[in-house]
Amino acid sequence: MQLELRHLEAVRRIAEAGSLGRAAVRLGVSQPALSAQLRRIEQVTGGELFVRGRLGVEPTPLGDFVLSVARRVLSEMDALAAGTRAAAPHPTLRLGCIHLVLVDRLFGYLEKEFPGHEIDIAIEHSAITLTRMLGAGQYDAIFYGEVADHEVPLPDGVAARTLIPKEPACVRLSAAHPLAGQEEIELADLADETWTTLTDDGDGGPEAMADACRRAGFTPTLRYRIADRKMRWELIAAGRAVSLCQPTSPPAEGTVLRPLAGDPLTGRIRLAWNRAAVSERRAGLLYRAAARAYLDSIPNNTFYRAWWESRPELHPVLDWESRPEPHPVLDWESGPEPHPVLD
Structure with a gap:
């Protein structure tokens, strides 16, 4: 060797x-x-x-x-x-993401922010894999999630910024499910359900879900780990499982998306980039493209639109020129901050 x-x-x-x-x-x-x-x-x-x-x-x-x-x-x-x-006039921008809903709408905004640039986007199943590949120089920037209090460790030479500081987890279930007609669902009412989830790892999701269910008085039965989103939705539509989802998830035939009462489980979305490959200005353009993609997906669900509009402190600031000066405590490598700004 x-x-x-x-x-x-x-x-x-x-x-x-x-x-x-x-x-x-x-x-x-x-x-x-x-x-x-x-x-x-x-x-x-x-x-x-x-x-x-x-x-x-x-x-x-x-x-x-x-x-x-x-x-x-x-x-x-x-x-x-x-x-x-x-030295390259238009270096290829290499992005890594996990299965975030905003990725579906990200491409168009990236083309506007980076005209003339070639963009490579790859989907990984693990936040830990993403950060490792970012640190190794295989990605220039990544979008990833963190659930509850979990913080994904970042390698040296990497800066990060919180895009969405808080979003509530929702539950997707069959349209024929007895609870499908309720406006919101108590997590405890799902104690006897079979659960499916993505194969993502390293974002704290499985641990946070287990903790939330334990507080609700039960241990979840997780039977299916499926990377393909369409396959998961078909399984749910057939009434064979339920799943936690982002509140911005689009409609899926045969299923409904409902908020969980009291927001027992929340997550956040972050952007991280390799300082050797991406300037703070270009990171700001990435932030703006992703923020706009996320905002586009909010109207997917009426209940989430109301939740979001009542919490302006969570909204990303898109106007780069009129952004406030950064708070001295909130540097580029700090944890999630209440007012993400464009830099």
């Missing part, structure tokens, strides 16, 4: 995190997989790179040497990527 950039990145992550467990989370891999990779790296370097200490893992003298070289090489590669993209 020869050392590759991903091996140097793994060594750097372990040193920065101070433990294999934390480093594995940041890299989006399992701890056993990272441990096995470290053993292979140590076989190539000829000795142990880390030893367990009182506060976690610490680099050995050999580890310190490998780390110094790894940091220098990775820094040079970042500079190379930034320089080549900056």
Whole structure:
């Protein structure tokens, strides 16, 4: 085996995190997989790179040497990527997304904000995969979700901004379901249902759903994990399952979308970008395109339009020139803020 950039990145992550467990989370891999990779790296370097200490893992003298070289090489590669993209007249914009409803309407707005640019958009099933690929330079920017209090860890060299600070989860169920006629549904009334969900992982959704159901007095029965949205909707229309959905989800034949009483589960939508590939100005254009795509989808559901209009503090600010000065506490890498602005 020869050392590759991903091996140097793994060594750097372990040193920065101070433990294999934390480093594995940041890299989006399992701890056993990272441990096995470290053993292979140590076989190539000829000795142990880390030893367990009182506060976690610490680099050995050999580890310190490998780390110094790894940091220098990775820094040079970042500079190379930034320089080549900056020299290109119209570099391809590489975007990664999870299954967010706004993606359906995003393309047209991206073309308006980035005329003449080639745009690549890929859908991933995991927020952790997205952030890992962003950190590795495979994406320039990503759109992803976080549920409840979960925060997706971001790699070095990445900035982030909250697009939508809060949206309530809704439930999609068959139009023939006994609860379909209600204006809103108590989560506890779904205790005996079979649930289906997307295969997304890393956004805190499964854990938040389990917590919300536990507070409502039951443990959800999750039987189907389906990546294809149309297939999920067909399953729901047939009355075989129910599912949590974004409130902006479009109508689907044979199903209805209903709000959950009391908003027991909420999420947010974020934009993150690689600073070496995307300037803050271009990040602002991405933000504006996504915000407009999201706003276009709000009329899908009357109940959500009323919910949204009663909460102006959640609305993204689209007027770039008249935006307020950023609050000194709310920097680009802070967590979700109550008033997202265009930068």
